[in-house]
Amino acid sequence: MTRLSLAIPSKGRLKEKSEEWLAAAGFPVTQIGGERGYQAEIAGLGDVEMRLLSAREIAQGLVDGSLHAGVTGEDLLHDLAPDGEADFRVLHRLGFGGADVIVAVPQAWVDVDTMAELEAAGAAFRKAHHRRLRVATKYMRLTRRFFAARSVGEYRLVESAGATEAAPTTGSADVIVDITSTGATLKANGLKILSDGLILKSEAVFAISPRADWKGPALGSLQALTTAADIEIGSLS
Amino acid sequence: MTHVAIVKAARGVFEASGATPVDPSYILPSDIPLELSGEAVRARLCVFTDHRGNEMVMRPDLTLPVAGLEAERLASGTHGPNAYCYAAEAFRLPAAEGDPMEFTQIGFERFGRDADPSEDAEAFALVHEAVRACGVRPVAISTGDLAVFPTYIDALGLPRVTADLLKRAFRQEGGVRALLEAAPLPIEDDMVSTLQAKTAEEAATAFRAALQARGIPLIGTRSVAEIVSGLRARAAVQEAGGIPGTVRDVIGALASVNCTAAEAADQLDAIAVRFSLSRTTSIIDRVARRMELIRELLPDLKAICGFRSGFGRRFTYYDGFLFETLGPNLTDSQPIASGGRYDGLISGLSNGRANATAIGGVVRPDRVLRAKGRGA
Numbered sequence: 001m002t003r004l005s006l007a008i009p010s011k012g013r014l015k016e017k018s019e020e021w022l023a024a025a026g027f028p029v030t031q032i033g034g035e036r037g038y039q040a041e042i043a044g045l046g047d048v049e050m051r052l053l054s055a056r057e058i059a060q061g062l063v064d065g066s067l068h069a070g071v072t073g074e075d076l077l078h079d080l081a082p083d084g085e086a087d088f089r090v091l092h093r094l095g096f097g098g099a100d101v102i103v104a105v106p107q108a109w110v111d112v113d114t115m116a117e118l119e120a121a122g123a124a125f126r127k128a129h130h131r132r133l134r135v136a137t138k139y140m141r142l143t144r145r146f147f148a149a150r151s152v153g154e155y156r157l158v159e160s161a162g163a164t165e166a167a168p169t170t171g172s173a174d175v176i177v178d179i180t181s182t183g184a185t186l187k188a189n190g191l192k193i194l195s196d197g198l199i200l201k202s203e204a205v206f207a208i209s210p211r212a213d214w215k216g217p218a219l220g221s222l223q224a225l226t227t228a229a230d231i232e233i234g235s236l237s
Numbered sequence: 238m239t240h241v242a243i244v245k246a247a248r249g250v251f252e253a254s255g256a257t258p259v260d261p262s263y264i265l266p267s268d269i270p271l272e273l274s275g276e277a278v279r280a281r282l283c284v285f286t287d288h289r290g291n292e293m294v295m296r297p298d299l300t301l302p303v304a305g306l307e308a309e310r311l312a313s314g315t316h317g318p319n320a321y322c323y324a325a326e327a328f329r330l331p332a333a334e335g336d337p338m339e340f341t342q343i344g345f346e347r348f349g350r351d352a353d354p355s356e357d358a359e360a361f362a363l364v365h366e367a368v369r370a371c372g373v374r375p376v377a378i379s380t381g382d383l384a385v386f387p388t389y390i391d392a393l394g395l396p397r398v399t400a401d402l403l404k405r406a407f408r409q410e411g412g413v414r415a416l417l418e419a420a421p422l423p424i425e426d427d428m429v430s431t432l433q434a435k436t437a438e439e440a441a442t443a444f445r446a447a448l449q450a451r452g453i454p455l456i457g458t459r460s461v462a463e464i465v466s467g468l469r470a471r472a473a474v475q476e477a478g479g480i481p482g483t484v485r486d487v488i489g490a491l492a493s494v495n496c497t498a499a500e501a502a503d504q505l506d507a508i509a510v511r512f513s514l515s516r517t518t519s520i521i522d523r524v525a526r527r528m529e530l531i532r533e534l535l536p537d538l539k540a541i542c543g544f545r546s547g548f549g550r551r552f553t554y555y556d557g558f559l560f561e562t563l564g565p566n567l568t569d570s571q572p573i574a575s576g577g578r579y580d581g582l583i584s585g586l587s588n589g590r591a592n593a594t595a596i597g598g599v600v601r602p603d604r605v606l607r608a609k610g611r612g613a
Contacts, residue, residue: 106455123401155275174458193605
């Protein structure tokens with residue numbers, strides 16, 4: 001695998017914006033098999049394997065080295081990388097797809113506004129209920145790292161498949177770690193963000209994989225793209 | 238010596254101590270380590286999902302399943318001291334490059350004996366007898382006592398809320414510093430009536446009314462009583478004006494205790510004298526007596542035994558004396574042997590249905606082999 005494998009999100013606004021960004025740099029993407037196909041071609045970069053994938057698959061591919069480069073969310077990269085930022089390299093922040101990954105608790109918890117108070121509430125909860133407070137999230141690693149860095153250990157993670165903000169209402173968890181842009185969904189679900197509960201200010205990024213095989217034409221194609229888009233690559237070793 | 242020969246030598250020592258050999262379940266529900274130790278340990282657990290979707294783990298050490306056996310035995314009504322030994326595999330995700338995911342632990346766990354310095358010293362000596370039987374000489378031994386910090390905090394006579402906060406924070410990386418730096422948060426006006434209520438029912442009613450006035454739904458599994466008691470805790474910290482300066486000084490002095498094990502009791506005593514903390518005598522005596530006994534049992538290890546007050550605070554279920562023994566050719570995070578006291582674990586595992594003092598220790602044959610170097 002030495003030709004550049006490049007991926008952009010396969011759906012929605014992230015896809016449109018990624019295509020716009022590539023087109024503006026002079027490399028239009030065309031989908032094979034119409035709007036619903038998952039194969040695509042990109043013009044002007046030589047022999048490139050152009051792929052349309054979910055943002056999560058792109059982040060995973062960059063972390064494990066099966067993709068050379070792609071557009072995905074910073075939140076996903078940080079969450080899927082076991083060794084943190086050694087597993088991926090952000091070359092360019094794209095200015096769209098912005099959202100915050102935050103810690104939120106029920107508004108009814110008037111005694112909990114900080115991570116330290118969440119830890120205290122968690123300890124009291126364990127004494128009273130003989131189990132730990134549950135935190136629902138799609139961001140398992142990101143949550144674990146942030147909670148550890150804020151000295152919070154009194155919790156259990158529950159992996160959430162979707163609609164994380166509903167977990168406290170349904171009773172499957174009390175606390176959530178989720179993505180929010182305006183906070184309106186949180187408010188509508190009776191939740192509030194902890195004052196020191198901002199984990200990451202995320203946006204869409206163009207990132208490359210340090211683990212991918214950069215020998216052969218892959219590097220040349222990347223350089224053609226970054227030169228046209230006015231992005232610094234730096235050293236790949 | 239080969240791995241097999243090392244296992245045989247160390248196991249022989251523990252079996253000769255009269256402990257019963259066991260090989261408990263390899264697989265545990267993930268609730269057992271996670272509820273006991275919290276999510277922080279998940280990063281090291283070999284987790285999988287069974288066919289019904291239940292999350293399970295491969296045993297991360299032998300202490301947990303062996304303590305589980307003992308908790309069951311006690312809960313079924315059998316009493317009296319008991320001891321187990323094992324030479325068995327445990328499974329952990331590597332923390333450092335080159336760490337194996339599967340490794341052998343040779344060890345013992347003793348339950349229900351007097352939790353006194355002589356039992357601590359005996360357990361320590363037993364582990365080091367096994368280390369010696371493996372033909373390796375320790376280069377350094379770190380020791381600590383996780384009962385020191387909580388005892389000093391209790392001796393300060395702080396409000397219970399604050400004392401509990403500090404004790405919990407001690408077990409977390411950077412926790413105490415964060416707590417000392419945090420400013421107390423104010424109580425909002427509409428919560429005053431809740432705090433001033435005479436009875437729990439009045440408080441709950443006032444609280445529900447305040448929530449309703451704010452248009453906030455009562456969701457989540459924490460009860461009103463729990464939230465109100467959290468509010469009271471915040472009010473108590475606010476009233477005390479945060480954490481007092483002497484507390485910072487005592488914690489700072491404790492944190493800097495890093496000396497030979499022989500000097501530990503004197504250094505702890507100097508702190509107690511300087512801050513007039515009278516209720517620390519028993520823990521200081523305990524540290525002193527334990528070290529005396531260890532010196533008598535193992536005079537040749539005296540020179541390499543160190544003591545740090547913060548040592549082992551993130552070893553989640555340990556709560557008293559603990560130690561780690563380092564060999565040549567390995568890093569500080571790869572002890573060849575370790576052990577300690579965990580008097581609260583049986584109660585934690587059985588939800589309070591059983592209770593027993595507990596101490597144990599293990600030798601890691603894979604690391605002993607590395608410590609001995611090639612051709613040893």
